[in-house]
Amino acid sequence: MSVSNEATGWSCSACGGELEIMKVGFTYMKGNFEVELPACRNCGMVLVSEELATGKMADAERILEDK
Amino acid sequence: MEQDTLREWEYKCIQEEPPECTAACPIHVDARLFVKEMGRGDREAAFKVLARTMPFPGILARICDHPCELKCKRLELDESLAIGLLERSCVELTTGKVRVQLLPRREQRIAVLGGALAGLTAAWDLLKKGFGVTLFEQSSQLGGSLRELPNALLPEEIINEELAILETLKGDIRLGETLDEARFEEICREFDSVFIDREAIAGCNLPLQLDDRGDVFIDAASGATSREGVYAGGGSRDSGTWSPINETLQGRKGSLSIERFIQKANMEAGRGNDGPYQTRLFTNLNGIASTPRVQPANRSAGFSYDEAQAEAERCIQCECLECVKSCLFLERYQAYPKKYARQVFNNQKVILGAAHTKNQFVNSCSNCGLCETVCPTNFHMGDLCLQARRAMNEQKLMPASFHEFALQDMSHSNGEPFSMVHHEPGREKSAWLYFPSCQLCASSPGEVLSSYGYLRERLNGGVGIMLGCCGAPAYWGGRDDLFRESLATVRSEWQKLGSPRVITACSTCKSLFMEHLPVMEIVSLWKIIEEQGLPQEAGEAEGATVVVADPCSSRHDPETQEDVRRIVQSLGMTIEEIPLSGDKPECCGYGGLMFNANPKLARDVVTRRVATGSGHDYLAYCAMCRDHLAAGGARVSHLIELLFPTIAGGDPAARGWISWSERRTNRTRVKQALLREFGESGEDEMNSYRQVSLIVSQEVRRRIDERRILEDDIRRVIDHAERTGKRLLNSQNGQYRASLQSENVTFWVDYTPEEGRFTVHNSYCHRMKIVGVKS
Ligand code: SF4
Ligand code: SF4
Ligand code: SF4
Ligand SMILES: [Zn+2]
Numbered sequence: 001m002s003v004s005n006e007a008t009g010w011s012c013s014a015c016g017g018e019l020e021i022m023k024v025g026f027t028y029m030k031g032n033f034e035v036e037l038p039a040c041r042n043c044g045m046v047l048v049s050e051e052l053a054t055g056k057m058a059d060a061e062r063i064l065e066d067k
Numbered sequence: 068m069e070q071d072t073l074r075e076w077e078y079k080c081i082q083e084e085p086p087e088c089t090a091a092c093p094i095h096v097d098a099r100l101f102v103k104e105m106g107r108g109d110r111e112a113a114f115k116v117l118a119r120t121m122p123f124p125g126i127l128a129r130i131c132d133h134p135c136e137l138k139c140k141r142l143e144l145d146e147s148l149a150i151g152l153l154e155r156s157c158v159e160l161t162t163g164k165v166r167v168q169l170l171p172r173r174e175q176r177i178a179v180l181g182g183a184l185a186g187l188t189a190a191w192d193l194l195k196k197g198f199g200v201t202l203f204e205q206s207s208q209l210g211g212s213l214r215e216l217p218n219a220l221l222p223e224e225i226i227n228e229e230l231a232i233l234e235t236l237k238g239d240i241r242l243g244e245t246l247d248e249a250r251f252e253e254i255c256r257e258f259d260s261v262f263i264d265r266e267a268i269a270g271c272n273l274p275l276q277l278d279d280r281g282d283v284f285i286d287a288a289s290g291a292t293s294r295e296g297v298y299a300g301g302g303s304r305d306s307g308t309w310s311p312i313n314e315t316l317q318g319r320k321g322s323l324s325i326e327r328f329i330q331k332a333n334m335e336a337g338r339g340n341d342g343p344y345q346t347r348l349f350t351n352l353n354g355i356a357s358t359p360r361v362q363p364a365n366r367s368a369g370f371s372y373d374e375a376q377a378e379a380e381r382c383i384q385c386e387c388l389e390c391v392k393s394c395l396f397l398e399r400y401q402a403y404p405k406k407y408a409r410q411v412f413n414n415q416k417v418i419l420g421a422a423h424t425k426n427q428f429v430n431s432c433s434n435c436g437l438c439e440t441v442c443p444t445n446f447h448m449g450d451l452c453l454q455a456r457r458a459m460n461e462q463k464l465m466p467a468s469f470h471e472f473a474l475q476d477m478s479h480s481n482g483e484p485f486s487m488v489h490h491e492p493g494r495e496k497s498a499w500l501y502f503p504s505c506q507l508c509a510s511s512p513g514e515v516l517s518s519y520g521y522l523r524e525r526l527n528g529g530v531g532i533m534l535g536c537c538g539a540p541a542y543w544g545g546r547d548d549l550f551r552e553s554l555a556t557v558r559s560e561w562q563k564l565g566s567p568r569v570i571t572a573c574s575t576c577k578s579l580f581m582e583h584l585p586v587m588e589i590v591s592l593w594k595i596i597e598e599q600g601l602p603q604e605a606g607e608a609e610g611a612t613v614v615v616a617d618p619c620s621s622r623h624d625p626e627t628q629e630d631v632r633r634i635v636q637s638l639g640m641t642i643e644e645i646p647l648s649g650d651k652p653e654c655c656g657y658g659g660l661m662f663n664a665n666p667k668l669a670r671d672v673v674t675r676r677v678a679t680g681s682g683h684d685y686l687a688y689c690a691m692c693r694d695h696l697a698a699g700g701a702r703v704s705h706l707i708e709l710l711f712p713t714i715a716g717g718d719p720a721a722r723g724w725i726s727w728s729e730r731r732t733n734r735t736r737v738k739q740a741l742l743r744e745f746g747e748s749g750e751d752e753m754n755s756y757r758q759v760s761l762i763v764s765q766e767v768r769r770r771i772d773e774r775r776i777l778e779d780d781i782r783r784v785i786d787h788a789e790r791t792g793k794r795l796l797n798s799q800n801g802q803y804r805a806s807l808q809s810e811n812v813t814f815w816v817d818y819t820p821e822e823g824r825f826t827v828h829n830s831y832c833h834r835m836k837i838v839g840v841k842s
Binding site: 023025026029033040041043044047048050053064066 | 798840842
């Protein structure tokens with residue numbers, strides 16, 4: 001999975017920092033993944049877009065469920 | 068599922084049984100496929116189909132006496148397919164040549180005595196099996212009575228050309244042989260086994276037992292003679308009923324027996340279908356128009372190219388698929404139950420780590436039982452899927468996403484927000500117990516309360532009430548643990564009330580209780596109303612025509628279906644009956660939790676139903692049917708809305724879609740109203756998130772509902788974000804985005820705070836868990 005640069009325009013409202021593209025770990029049904037996503041370096045808050053959640057992530061979930 | 072169980076399931080589905088034509092053909096030519104290729108105008112392919120089964124197709128296809136036609140399914144409509152003429156036209160019009168696939172050579176040598184059709188077939192088959200074959204013929208040429216047929220039907224050069232194939236196959240052909248007793252003994256010593264064509268050994272006086280007619284005696288099943296290793300067949304010409312295809316069959320049986328004799332294999336096993344037999348295939352002829360057989364313009368010349376194609380197109384291509392034709396789930400996965408049974412079995416057997424590619428399939432069936440009703444052998448795909456789901460749960464292989472939402476909805480119904488049991492206010496005893504169902508309360512809370520009032524007014528002895536779920540979601544999800552637990556609760560609460568008669572308003576509750584709690588005496592709300600008379604407030608709907616949408620759970624309950632119809636008629640309405648009613652209702656997509664495991668399929672099921680509707684309003688008597696049909700865009704009302712209207716003169720069919728959040732709120736409303744009436748405090752505890760007040764547009768509500776996101780889920784996210792400050796800010800539009808992971812799902816919300824309330828712009832979710840940022 002990869003995602004377009006969506007970090008622009010977003011900031012972390014907890015610390016005020018800008019979001020940067022970082023490596024984020026995910027896990028589902030015994031599978032582990034790493035995706036580059038916008039996130040706050042200080043607070044660890046991650047940004048998952050609707051496009052990603054309902055697209056590639058949903059597809060990957062389906063595939064893992066039929067395993 | 069074990070191998071034997073799989074076999075039983077597989078045997079039950081008859082889709083792979085041969086069509087009548089193939090079963091009736093003595094050598095089982097795949098006539099259906101042959102005719103199909105002819106119908107497509109592909110003669111080369113058609114020829115290949117013949118050559119797969121027929122020896123000497125250039126000969127046999129011209130002269131076969133086609134007993135298949137006597138059994139062709141089309142005979143029940145008009146006339147059988149002209150299979151014989153089609154075969155003839157195929158070989159007359161193609162240049163197709165037989166390409167024989169030889170099996171590895173074997174060392175045994177077989178003698179064939181007599182070169183008429185039976186002997187020729189035996190020689191052909193044995194050569195193909197790899198044996199060394201020597202063909203002894205008394206006359207100066209092969210063919211026997213084939214040579215006596217009219218040249219226009221079977222030209223001399225065709226016979227010669229086709230028989231030459233034996234030499235190509237390295238058969239040793241001895242013409243002009245004398246076949247007397249001494250020579251026969253010699254041959255028996257020299258060869259490993261012998262086949263005798265009885266047509267071609269006339270006057271030979273072989274030392275073998277004879278039958279009443281003076282022919283060499285043979286065992287009808289195997290062709291065995293009185294001597295070990297010597298087989299015989301053919302010769303029907305002398306009995307006056309010469310049948311080329313039967314001669315062929317006898318040669319074929321002989322060659323098969325010889326092969327088994329050589330291999331020392333069981334002679335009888337698995338030979339029940341040698342020769343014609345009765346197929347189990349069912350083919351529905353409804354809706355197939357009658358079309359007479361194509362007559363060749365020139366009778367003696369047979370079919371022209373176009374005539375053959377037109378005739379071939381008359382073939383029905385017999386098959387069953389009754390269930391697939393009526394169930395979108397079965398159609399969607401592109402096979403049929405016999406194949407599905409195997410796939411489900413394999414899915415269950417794969418060792419851990421391998422792909423369970425049928426998980427979603429197994430969980431997409433609505434368990435409605437329509438397949439069982441339409442199947443000629445009552446194959447119930449729902450039963451098969453249900454046992455597979457139970458196994459998945461036991462093996463801990465069930466993905467949570469398939470049923471989690473529905474099971475949470477069930478636990479909502481069986482928990483504090485809804486569940487409740489009570490005698491009628493002011494009474495200590497209940498002769499009756501009303502079980503309105505969690506989903507009817509979710510969809511029509513006001514009407515449920517009115518109907519409870521009606522029951523108390525009309526029935527004597529006290530009418531208690533029980534709010535809760537019957538356990539159907541757990542049952543459908545294969546969660547027997549949860550199901551049993553929920554049944555046990557219902558049972559003990561019911562006993563505490565003194566085991567009253569139970570009144571159900573939902574067909575699913577009724578059928579589940581009747582099957583799993585047979586001690587309960589159950590009667591439907593509709594039966595009571597039918598007997599006690601319409602409620603005073605019942606709306607007048609004089610003149611309206613409705614389509615009664617029977618729920619799938621009423622399939623085996625004609626009594627309730629009739630009660631409902633009588634009520635509808637007494638309301639002054641006319642009923643339009645549709646084919647998928649009575650014992651054939653289709654599911655709305657809720658049953659079997661299809662809506663949860665395969666939401667797209669559930670939507671398509673409803674969309675198809677709505678699109679093929681007659682245009683009249685639907686009248687449902689299952690809350691989920693009403694809600695799903697409404698979500699699919701149909702005008703639909705629930706019977707209870709007509710009997711106990713909340714707005715006089717309103718139009719319940721226009722009520723439309725309702726969200727899962729509203730459903731929960733409605734359930735709680737029913738409980739609160741009853742508690743207030745019973746004089747008990749009706750306030751539910753307030754968690755902090757419950758005070759988050761949302762502003763959600765209709766469009767967003769619909770979208771989040773399809774994603775199975777509840778407004779309470781959104782409240783929790785916002786509550787958490789606002790309390791912790793953990794939220795992201797979009798500088799372009801000023802909206803916040805926040806997320807919160809519940810047990811298995813992470814919810815995201817885009818929102819803007821507005822004077823103490825929160826406008827929700829969007830919400831979505833995923834099941835993958837965020838582990839964290841890697842530095
Ligand atoms: S015409 Fe003859 S060979 Fe063809 S299918 Fe019928 S019986 Fe079999
Ligand atoms: S209709 Fe076609 S498939 Fe059916 S029995 Fe006749 S020839 Fe065979
Ligand atoms: S109705 Fe379906 S399950 Fe039954 S025999 Fe036909 S194809 Fe098989
Ligand atoms: Zn931060």
